[in-house]
Amino acid sequence: MVFYFSGTGNSRFVAKGIARAIGQEAADITTYTKNAERPEFTESGIYVFVCPSYMSAPARAMTDFIEWAEFPSGIKAYFIVTCAASMGITPKVASELCEKKGFEFMGAAQIEMPQNYIALFTTKKVEENIDIIEKAENEIERLSPLIADGEKIECKKIGSVEYSVTRWVRDVYYKNFMKTKKFRVTETCISCGKCVKVCPLSNISMKDGKPSWGTNCTHCMACINQCPKDAIEYGKGSVGKPRYKGPETNNSVKE
Ligand SMILES: Cc1cc2nc3c(=O)[nH]c(=O)nc-3n(C[C@H](O)[C@H](O)[C@H](O)COP(=O)(O)O)c2cc1C
Ligand code: SF4
Ligand code: SF4
Structure with a gap:
């Protein structure tokens, strides 16, 4: 199963690309979160969670959904984060979440997509964004067979200082901005x-x-x-x- 959260379509695009390549369905998590009933997923095997990077980690809409929903323990969980530049501390946030939920953490990968945070930044010209999306499609092609074969995705270790500082900034940003x-x-x-x-x-x-x-x-x-x-x-x-x-x-x- 491929689950996604997406504001402006980047993560939906990536989720659908991966789902197509691995022969699974892509599901928008808001179809569950808009309905207050807690979903219970029973299928074992591979789960892929795709969402944007918000302040250097997976969007809370996604991590909250994972905490809230019921999954079988032992599922193989992959995290694919779309971002304008970096997924930040995602590997550590995702592996901790997996530990809490009893999932097997299979790795996290970032896929660069166009900037959408126009309240703070400026998105690039359409032609540059097209180039970024083409490169993203190559990443989808590279990652999908690894996921389909249940192979782990290597990801960098996050140091404790980077982790604590980023979490603090992120908490402040979510709360106040x-x-x-x-x-x-x-x-x-x-x-x-x-x-x-x-x-x-x-x-x-x-x-x-x-x-x-x-x-x-x-x-x-x-x-x-x-x-x-x-x-x-x-x-x-x-x-x-x-x-x-x-x-x-x-x-x-x-x-
Ligand atoms: C609130 C917010 C925070 C963001 N924070 C980051 C970030 O920390 N690092 C980054 O590279 N991109 C960041 N971005 C850019 C998005 O992660 C990127 O454009 C993403 O692909 C958008 O996905 P979507 O279209 O599925 O919503 C941020 C965007 C928003 C709206
Ligand atoms: S920016 Fe806020 S109000 Fe606007 S669509 Fe996203 S969640 Fe809704
Ligand atoms: S702000 Fe007005 S024009 Fe724009 S989407 Fe909303 S209702 Fe439509």
């Missing part, structure tokens, strides 16, 4: 409701024809990037920046 106060909508909004539909945490509702943000936000950047009118801004951070529309719209490769 992943907020929605800075989201606003401009007059170009056409009240289409797409932002409501794309939010993986159901955190947006329409009020008087305009989006209104709740407090359950993980800064996935789906709403701001996927608005068809680029009508959402995040403080001053996003003003004048190109939106990242996701891998399917940036190249000719279809899921």
Whole structure:
């Protein structure tokens, strides 16, 4: 089984590529998390967890899902993290989680994909993003046979100082900066409701024809990037920046 969490489509793209290559299904974890009932998976064997790197480790939406759901013990767990630059301390976070859940940790790998965090950074030009996605497809091709054969993926050791400092920064960031106060909508909004539909945490509702943000936000950047009118801004951070529309719209490769 291949599970994925994705804000702007990068991790979905990678998850579907891996699932296709290893002959399995790719499942969006939000189909479970939007439904409060705790899922219980009974199949043994290989599980692949694909999600973005958020502040140098797997997105909490994914690690929370793994903690919450029921899996058979002893499953072989692979972690594939999409990132603009680095998966950071993922190997240690993932191996600790596996220990806690009774999984066999099979390794973690990063796949570089286009930057989507436009509240803070700028995504590259479309042509550069196409190159990044093409390289990512090569990584999917390289990793998939290893996963299909149940081979371990080598990953670097994370030192204790790097681990503690990164965890601390990450905790502070999640607690204090992943907020929605800075989201606003401009007059170009056409009240289409797409932002409501794309939010993986159901955190947006329409009020008087305009989006209104709740407090359950993980800064996935789906709403701001996927608005068809680029009508959402995040403080001053996003003003004048190109939106990242996701891998399917940036190249000719279809899921
Ligand atoms: C909140 C947030 C934090 C991020 N932190 C990192 C990071 O620490 N390192 C990195 O290389 N990329 C980081 N990124 C970039 C994403 O990991 C990358 O664009 C990813 O492929 C997005 O996946 P998605 O389209 O499946 O949501 C971050 C993006 C967001 C939105
Ligand atoms: S997606 Fe954009 S245009 Fe559509 S309702 Fe949301 S903010 Fe308005
Ligand atoms: S409100 Fe926007 S940034 Fe926050 S989780 Fe929903 S789609 Fe993602």
